[in-house]
Amino acid sequence: MSVVLHPFAVFALLTLRTVQLLAPQATPHALIGVAAAIVVTWLFVIQRRRSGRWGTVDASHRSERPLLYAVLLGVLAICWWWMRERAAALAPGIAAVAAMLVVAALCNRWIKLSLHMASMAFAAVSLSALSPSWALAGAVLLPLLGWARVRMARHTLMEVIGGTVLGAVAALALQVWVG
Template identity: 70%
Template sequence: MLNRSPREPGAAPTTAGRAFARWVSIGLHPFAVFIALTLVSVRVLAPQALGHALIGVSAAVLACWAFVLQRRRAGHWSTVDASKASERPVLYAVLLAILAICWWWMRGQAAPLAQGIVAVAAMLVAAAVLNRWIKLSLHMASLAFAAVSLLALWRVAGIAAICALPLLAWARLRMARHTPAEVIGGTVLGAVFALALRVWAG
């Protein structure tokens, strides 16, 4: 459907729509979402460790981006999103390794964030296991996880994140990165693990 020939007056809106969807996906990329969630979490739970957390999350995101760009430029991935299910296993492995390093880095000064890191890692393990049958949207999972988590930390931000979920879902579908089932599944995955974190953290 997305690859059909442009129709009379529809060609320009189609191009504009895809461009807007791309910017939505960039603005609500998992890296951006988790940076924002980390900053809010540390300000609320461990304000004395803000600098420590900034160093950790910045290094983690830079390492992730370096890996992603290397895979794309080397031709191993069709897109920077690892859009094929066969491209995902190595992505999950690298993300989990980086999260393990983040947990080690945060466990001292920013210890309250350690439980959140474990919850995100568990979410990625679940996504990796399910990848055999369905390529869940990590964009949706990340935003849903952040939305539920933020409701307990900064309600306004949590509500804003919830309101952004339909827009991001549209963007992922518009770019043909996921099917509706993958978008819904990713959303459920993120929300479930965020709720489990809230129960665990008390």
């Protein structure tokens, strides 16, 4: 579950579904942007893991998270710049995800919120107005993903719940923002 519903996969599908619905002409640019963002982030993660600086590829220790957040926010800034004219409709979503990551980074001192859960909740809630069937699928998968994160001992129940709430609130804020 954790691999199949990894934030990279969730955000790739969310981006592609959203661009199909809101700006289909921008699909090639969205594919390039998402692929580049995933490759750059994944190369960073692999480098940290192979060098022994991280215990897992999930940045499972809170001390590993600040640098991950910085890289993710940098990648999102580049994605926003890349998509700014090609798919302006995606800009609010990129900003909402960035805000979600900033909140997770600020909370990291006290709790290591599950980014897996935050991304899945964000996708499910943000798609509720655009693609209800996709939103329902995301909502149905949330408990399974939460169970997997706790079962693998990557997160506590509170970290899973906190990540879910963070993702849902960020998506609700996005919906209010875009109307």
